[in-house]
Amino acid sequence: MAKCEFCDKGVSFGIRQSHSHRRTNRMWKPNVKRVSAIVDGAPRHVYVCTRCLRSGKVTRAV
Numbered sequence: 001m002a003k004c005e006f007c008d009k010g011v012s013f014g015i016r017q018s019h020s021h022r023r024t025n026r027m028w029k030p031n032v033k034r035v036s037a038i039v040d041g042a043p044r045h046v047y048v049c050t051r052c053l054r055s056g057k058v059t060r061a062v
């Protein structure tokens with residue numbers, strides 16, 4: 001599973017509970033995109049979560 005290279009956001013786990021209280025495992029996946037960004041002065045493909053993209057932590061390569 002991909003992880004954000006700027007904030008290290010990844011998969012988190014929990015328990016799904018049905019109406020009859022049967023419990024099974026579940027996971028929450030982050031909204032991670034593969035974008036071309038400027039890293040150390042050069043364009044490079046990186047995996048970035050959409051929150052980092054929206055907040056301006058990442059400068060996209062055009």
